Amino acid sequence: MRPHKNVIIRLCSIECCFAHPLETCPSEENRRFREDIKAWQPVAPLLYIWDYTTNFANYIQPFPNFEVLQANVQFFVKHGVKGLFEQGNYSPGGNGEMAPLRAYVLAKLLWNPNTDVQRHINDFLRGYYGKAAGAIRAYMELLHRQVREKGYHAHIFEPPTVPHLNNDEFLDSAERLFDEAEGAAESEEIRFRVQVARLPVWYVKLATNRVTGDERTDLLRKFLSIARKAGVTHIREWQTLDDWAKKMGAE
Numbered sequence: 001m002r003p004h005k006n007v008i009i010r011l012c013s014i015e016c017c018f019a020h021p022l023e024t025c026p027s028e029e030n031r032r033f034r035e036d037i038k039a040w041q042p043v044a045p046l047l048y049i050w051d052y053t054t055n056f057a058n059y060i061q062p063f064p065n066f067e068v069l070q071a072n073v074q075f076f077v078k079h080g081v082k083g084l085f086e087q088g089n090y091s092p093g094g095n096g097e098m099a100p101l102r103a104y105v106l107a108k109l110l111w112n113p114n115t116d117v118q119r120h121i122n123d124f125l126r127g128y129y130g131k132a133a134g135a136i137r138a139y140m141e142l143l144h145r146q147v148r149e150k151g152y153h154a155h156i157f158e159p160p161t162v163p164h165l166n167n168d169e170f171l172d173s174a175e176r177l178f179d180e181a182e183g184a185a186e187s188e189e190i191r192f193r194v195q196v197a198r199l200p201v202w203y204v205k206l207a208t209n210r211v212t213g214d215e216r217t218d219l220l221r222k223f224l225s226i227a228r229k230a231g232v233t234h235i236r237e238w239q240t241l242d243d244w245a246k247k248m249g250a251e
Contacts, residue, residue: 003043003045003046005045005046008048009046009047010048011036011047011049011050012049012051013049016029016030016033017029017153018052018063018068018154018156019148019154021068021071021072021075022068022072023075025153037076037079037081041079046082046083047079047080047081047083048081048082048084049081049084050087051084051085051086052088053069053106054087054088054099054102054156055097055157056156056236057236057237058235059234059235059237060227061097061207062165062201064147065154066121067148069109069117070109070115073109073113086106086110088102091237092233093231095196095227095231095232097199097200098197098200101121101124104120104124105120105124108120122137125137128190129181129190129193129194130190131184131186132181132182132184132185132190132191135184136177136181136194136197139178139181142173142174143174146165150163150164159207160203160207160208161207161208171204171210175201178197181194181198182194182198196226196227199223199226202223203223206219206223220245220249220250221250224250227241228241
């Protein structure tokens with residue numbers, strides 16, 4: 001059975017690992033998705049992909065997928081995909097984890113799948129974070145090293161308790177890098193951008209109860225203040241920031 005030339009076949013990557021490239025990741029989920037695409041390629045003249053670029057269960061949670069964005073887009077092109085939709089945080093307020101950078105990189109890739117992604121990342125970081133760019137870049141490397149070197153996978157509905165996030169090595173190092181980034185910021189505007197980028201680290205600490213007592217109260221207050229100033233409306237699909245704050249015991 002073959003679809004007519006005006007029929008779109010759209011596959012969704014919803015079950016896949018997004019820490020490693022679709023084409024080479026050894027996970028069973030990615031293997032099945034690869035096989036689906038390869039099976040449809042010869043018979044579907046209009047093969048489309050609905051792809052995912054954030055954690056929908058925790059919009060603010062660190063999501064180490066920057067190292068696979070280009071490889072995945074190139075994989076789609078290689079296998080005859082004609083339409084590609086990249087879905088991120090669609091809540092009214094947006095501003096999920098590293099959202100401005102991710103949107104910028106994806107726009108560049110959709111225009112040219114063979115573009116120099118690392119150059120675009122560095123250009124964006126310098127323009128958006130100024131003198132704090134180096135520390136932000138080091139944080140991104142730290143985050144992606146957790147999955148690149150330790151073999152952990154990343155999915156779009158996983159909790160903040162996953163081992164590549166909920167560990168002292170990652171969280172302590174991330175806090176030091178963001179302290180450095182805030183100290184390097186040359187204006188209040190850039191310092192605020194750094195603080196928004198820091199929210200994912202604080203989110204993991206709060207959601208996994210790694211801080212208690214007055215320290216937790218103070219951190220939750222700071223988290224909510226920055227998130228609200230940034231316009232964040234939802235902490236995840238179907239849960240607003242305000243509802244989450246009440247659940248966390250905010251006053």
